Amino acid sequence: MEDLLEALLWPEPRARQAWDRWRSGIEVDRVPHAAQQMFSALSPRFPAWLENDPAAGIFQGIVRMAWSKNQLRIRKAVELMALLEGAGVRSRVAGPLAWALRTPAPAVRPIPYLTLLVARGDVRKAADVLADANWAPYPDVSSLQELDWFDRIAFEQDGLHLHLHWRLLATPPEDAARCEKAFLNDFCAIQWNQQVFETTSKESTLLQILCGARDGDVFPWQADVALLGTAGIRWAAFRRLALQFGPGALERLQELRASSPLVLPALRQDRAGRLRRKFQYFWGQYRIRSYYRKEKPSWPGFARFLADRWNLPHVWLVPFAGARRILQHACTIREGKT
Helix, strand or coil: CHHHHHHHHCCCCHHHHHHHHHHHCCCHHHCCHHHHHHHHHHHHHHHHHCCCCCCHHHHHHHHHHHHHHHHHHHHHHHHHHHHHHHCCCCCEECHHHHHHHHCCCCCCCCCCCEEEECCHHHHHHHHHHHHHCCCEEECCCCCHHHHHCCCEEEEEECCEEEEEECCCCCCCHHHHHHHHHHHHCCEEEEEECCEEEEEECHHHHHHHHHHCCCCCCCCCHHHHHHHHCCCCCCHHHHHHHHHHHCCHHHHHHHHHHHHCCCCCCCCCCCCCCHHHHHHHHHHHHHHHHHHHCCCCCCHHHHHHHHHHHCCCCCHHHHHHHHHHHHHHHHHHHHHHHC
């Protein structure tokens, strides 16, 4: 699989060398499924690479099959979006479906399942509409509170799976609503034939590619980044989004920057000092408590939380206790340097 990924990421002649290495070690009737998924992405180079290959027809047939399946699944997505729209539910495409729509032809990104994003307030209505259309749900989400803990309901019909999301990234429950708001307010349009789809911005799409769940999708995330491309990405906005909801995406991006020819910026990761990390820890603990108590976080509430945490008799003592802790921390650092 590494050779196929190298063949996709690198220019010639290295790409052809990687393909030749892979091809020399494989029997055509024993090509793994994961490798077959890569053929459609590599297909723009196949005319040259398969010129004298006796199995050229087999490889091209796999590509045509992937393209045909994509067309059927995109049309099914159009039908489902129209069905939801008829019920007053606005849906957007995401996941492999959106990534495939963004892939420049003639390359093809296989669509193993459909992904639609709706607002949390529309989840119940959308699920009922899909169930009435004979889409079988699993599992059932029975209460609005549980929407903080889950991010989707899955459906199945005739072997095709549909993921109905209200949040595209796994987050702690206390961050759920904030994450959903960030994605639902950031959309753009993609055109396919005469159909216009709404999907997430390039920044949100890249973040989902880098750290979103793939649910058995074997297509490499590195290949999705390459097919998406980096033109037009607002890197400062992407970094802010990643630091909030997917810090691991920055590490993956730097890993890809170091191991591929893709033009990627050296985005600074969060290098918070000890005092800032301490504040972030206490603030995070306060937000968790506020979530379970169904209280809205606030600075007065945070002060009361610290007073309880530090066993202070009065809230007004919090600034003094905090200053004392900072002074103790600074003295510890100085002693460590001597």
